[in-house]
Amino acid sequence: MSKILVTGACGYIGSHTLVDLIENNFEVISLDDNSRSSDNVLDAVKDITGVNVKNYQINLCDFEKTKSVFDENPDISGIIHFAAFKTVPESVEKPLLYYRNNLNSLINLLELVQEFDVPNFIFSSSCSVYGDVKDLPVTEKTRLVRTASPYGNTKKVGEEILEDFAKISNGKIIALRYFNPIGAHPSGLIGESPFSTPQNLMPIITETAIGKRSKMMVFGDDYPTRDGSCIRDYIHVSDIAHAHTLAFKYLEENKKAENYDVLNIGSGNGSTVFELINAFENATGQKLNYEVADRRPGDTIAIYANNDKLKSKLGWTPKYSLDDMMKTAWNWEKSQL
Ligand code: UDP
Numbered sequence: 001m002s003k004i005l006v007t008g009a010c011g012y013i014g015s016h017t018l019v020d021l022i023e024n025n026f027e028v029i030s031l032d033d034n035s036r037s038s039d040n041v042l043d044a045v046k047d048i049t050g051v052n053v054k055n056y057q058i059n060l061c062d063f064e065k066t067k068s069v070f071d072e073n074p075d076i077s078g079i080i081h082f083a084a085f086k087t088v089p090e091s092v093e094k095p096l097l098y099y100r101n102n103l104n105s106l107i108n109l110l111e112l113v114q115e116f117d118v119p120n121f122i123f124s125s126s127c128s129v130y131g132d133v134k135d136l137p138v139t140e141k142t143r144l145v146r147t148a149s150p151y152g153n154t155k156k157v158g159e160e161i162l163e164d165f166a167k168i169s170n171g172k173i174i175a176l177r178y179f180n181p182i183g184a185h186p187s188g189l190i191g192e193s194p195f196s197t198p199q200n201l202m203p204i205i206t207e208t209a210i211g212k213r214s215k216m217m218v219f220g221d222d223y224p225t226r227d228g229s230c231i232r233d234y235i236h237v238s239d240i241a242h243a244h245t246l247a248f249k250y251l252e253e254n255k256k257a258e259n260y261d262v263l264n265i266g267s268g269n270g271s272t273v274f275e276l277i278n279a280f281e282n283a284t285g286q287k288l289n290y291e292v293a294d295r296r297p298g299d300t301i302a303i304y305a306n307n308d309k310l311k312s313k314l315g316w317t318p319k320y321s322l323d324d325m326m327k328t329a330w331n332w333e334k335s336q337l
């Protein structure tokens with residue numbers, strides 16, 4: 001049984017990935033400083049899987065403490081690195097906080113990958129590395145232009161660091177570029193718990209439906225899209241989680257895998273904001289109180305993934321429909337009352 005160190009395992013995608021890895025017979029340990037999450041989520045992971053996951057409550061920017069995890073677990077066969085700050089508007093206000101946190105933590109971890117000869121490494125990247133693209137859907141070969149936010153740039157620079165590191169390392173690295181994760185585990189026991197007021201569309205929809213907000217805004221209906229609102233590629237968080245398990249198996253089973261590779265993790269479908277609102281109303285029977293507001297500064301007009309590489313290389317297929325995404329997100333919101 002391979003032992004995987006999951007950083008940021010108490011977060012949204014991290015916790016769903018723990019479940020998927022455990023269900024696929026991996027041994028997991030968690031490293032999460034819980035500055036923006038709670039280790040209570042590990043109780044829910046135990047309820048779902050029956051497995052008690054140990055968390056090291058350590059900040060990755062603290063090299064010596066992080067090293068102690070490797071001293072204690074010299075048999076780590078791979079790392080899935082989720083831990084990072086991810087709030088786009090906050091990164092615009094505090095760029096140095098984002099560069100310091102997201103890049104120092106990555107560099108520390110790679111120093112330890114080298115020192116302890118860890119063979120496999122999976123990095124949480126983001127479709128925000130593509131910036132404002134013109135040609136859709138985006139493939140992994142789409143030329144990267146300037147990212148819209150410091151957050152996106154920490155992911156882009158992170159990928160560059162990994163690509164350079166892979167040239168001198170014995171290990172294998174895959175960067176996964178996530179599109180827009182939504183939904184929650186079908187058990188209703190884990191989901192997205194924003195550490196501050198949510199800025200993303202899905203939790204804003206469910207908070208509006210449950211009455212935590214009196215109304216929500218659609219940011220712009222005058223974009224050059226089919227209904228004037230922005231297009232994104234929404235994908236169920238458990239489908240993203242499973243892509244990590246498959247990527248890890250791929251690295252373990254393919255000794256001839258490239259040292260460094262990049263994969264889009266998206267559904268391949270673009271939905272507008274109005275389409276998402278309709279999908280939610282249809283799936284749940286809840287009516288949403290919304291108004292059209294001005295465009296939100298920094299928003300990309302439209303982006304969605306070409307996921308051919310993910311499907312052909314890892315054999316990934318999505319399990320959850322847009323309807324499932326809405327229903328599971330709504331169940332999760334209701335369970336938080
Ligand atoms: N959006 C919106 N109202 C909100 C929050 C988001 O209309 O209250 C829109 C936003 O302008 C974008 C889409 O929903 O077009 C997805 O936004 P989100 O922040 O979830 O993802 P990102 O823009 O980072 O891909």
